[in-house]
């Protein structure tokens with residue numbers, strides 16, 4: 001049984017009959033159709049609109065409560081929100097799931113089918129964007145006054161097709177059929193000047209529902225438009241194309257999400273997108289401040305602004321500009337307000353991923369902001385020089401400007417200097433930030449540095465994604481885990497209960513069958529749900545080492561062909577490669593090549609299957625995570641800041657095979673070392689390799705199996721005889737191996753052998769699986785947000801009053 005909601009939350013009383021009637025009304029009044037002409041998409045929209053009607057009271061009441069109470073507000077600035085479909089999540093958070101099912105049934109419709117009709121808003125690349133989405137939902141659930149700001153990309157993350165040639169990209173027109181969840185607010189639009197152009201940002205609001213509470217916060221995304229639709233001078237002169245050119249150029253700003261997981265540098269459009277959404281958001285905050293009768297110098301009392309990585313770090317300069325130029329504050333007051341308002345989350349240690357912008361580009365697009373950055377830097381270095389006399393190298397490292405033939409603005413340095421706190425996203429990551437990447441700053445301001453380990457929302461990633469598990473948990477430990485995930489600890493009382501373990505296995509089996517059915521329908525591959533599902537789904541990147549898993553698959557193939565008896569496995573990969581990242585695309589090509597040969601070989605039948613699931617997305621994640629037996633979290637230690645897929649899988653009962661990297665370390669601590677397959681060198685050892693000079697050859701020489709694997713790939717066995725295709729990959733692995741695949745592959749093999757042994761004992765595996773779910777209570781995004789709110793933002797919950805009921 002789903003948790004009973006507070007009696008004050010009235011929507012749950014909406015009967016299924018009323019919902020069905022509302023859907024019928026929307027078919028006529030919103031879709032303008034009769035039932036005989038209605039498509040499935042029409043029915044989806046009718047349900048979405050009927051659900052939207054039911055959340056409006058809460059949404060309007062929330063805004064009203066915040067306005068009346070003049071509350072301190074958390075503001076999340078993020079260039080990405082990987083939201084995933086809204087319908088199912090909103091039904092669950094409103095407590096309307098069963099009513100919707102019943103209503104659809106009454107109308108002869110299938111709720112699951114309608115849910116699948118929703119095109120997902122994929123306004124993010126991967127973990128960073130999905131984290132932003134989980135955080136929005138947790139802030140609402142914790143009843144925190146909060147606003148999320150971002151960009152309303154017309155095209156989200158590209159769609160990925162997989163052919164024998166590997167990845168093919170096409171555009172994601174998620175808005176093509178309209179979006180019932182957003183409300184345009186043309187009255188809230190702001191000009192942003194970039195170079196000699198001014199663009200207008202128009203607000204589009206999406207409601208973010210808390211679970212089982214009235215709080216419904218707003219995600220406000222900016223769409224770019226031109227100040228004038230038409231240049232009349234050109235139009236009257238007969239040049240129609242020129243007349244609309246500026247409009248088109250302006251709208252280009254919010255056209256498309258940059259498809260790189262780790263930032264790409266130096267792109268004019270990307271810097272324009274950053275200043276565009278940051279400036280609109282800050283101007284909007286000043287409008288709110290004004291509305292509450294507060295002066296600009298009180299900005300930091302009203303708002304706690306979190307920068308999601310350096311993408312919005314220009315906020316440091318832009319907030320200064322607005323305070324100085326528009327609100328006429330003096331420098332010191334403005335700087336005090338700015339640094340008291342902003343805080344910064346770093347998400348990566350990869351040096352090549354730390355954003356910098358060429359001074360020339362900056363000067364062209366944002367001359368005033370650059371002037372302000374120079375002034376911030378001059379004052380900062382004056383202070384640092386006194387602290388570190390005679391240490392020019394240190395000052396050069398601290399500077400906001402990278403000197404050299406091509407001078408650059410360092411956005412991470414700007415963020416640290418302009419923010420009161422800087423945090424990493426897992427213990428190890430925060431430690432490495434302090435010790436290496438931002439060591440000079442940590443020495444200067446030790447108290448500014450902190451850690452907030454990432455989390456994921458249990459509503460989407462358990463209640464929505466895994467209803468069978470949710471039901472079982474409700475039966476056994478009660479329903480409160482949805483609100484306080486540490487309640488999962490109560491499973492500890494049941495690990496010795498055979499009947500419970502039997503049900504646990506039944507739930508997991510059903511999830512695997514659901515995935516088997518999907519893959520069969522979409523890819524025509526029939527999988528065996530009783531085999532071990534070994535899964536690696538995430539962005540494709542060398543540091544995440546999908547090639548390590550691929551090499552292991554080839555090794556299993558060889559061992560099976562040699563007559564070894566290994567327990568049946570299904571190895572599932574999924575994830576997008578940045579379109580310009582050739583090595584990542586080659587890794588996909590290798591996996592596809594391996595899959596083709598393995599799946600065709602009669603000797604592999606019933607023993608080994610390899611699948612690459614195309615177009616990995618939030619919806620596919622919801623289908624895949626609950627079906628994972630073995631979660632592959634095998635990044636080179638010290639490279640993955642946190643990971644969040646690792647949490648989603650363990651929470652749903654997967655066992656992890658992983659390195660001591662990112663949040664894996666904390667997952668292992670929480671679930672117990674016996675329930676985690678650890679392998680690989682530590683971050684410290686990897687660091688030592690780099691310091692001493694690493695070469696993969698000695699590792700390869702003492703490992704005959706890996707030599708055989710490399711030779712087989714090099715022979716063209718997985719590329720229709722083409723011996724050159726995988727050469728760049730193999731040459732890289734055997735000559736440089738920057739991500740230490742060869743140093744870790746032997747230990748990885750040992751750990752995989754241990755996996756096979758444990759899997760042979762099904763009741764042991766089931767107990768280990770329960771231990772994983774049980775131990776994952778810590779990894780709720782509610783806990784992460786609680787930490788941000790208490791330690792960094794100083795924002796307190798404000799329950800929402802019902803004020804519009806009589807309307």
Ligand code: OX2
Nearest residue numbers: 127128261347348641642643644
């Ligand atoms: C990702 C990190 O790579 C990942 O480890 C982390 O879990 C996620 O952010 C959320 O914190 N772009 N994406 C990331 O970092 C950057 C930069």
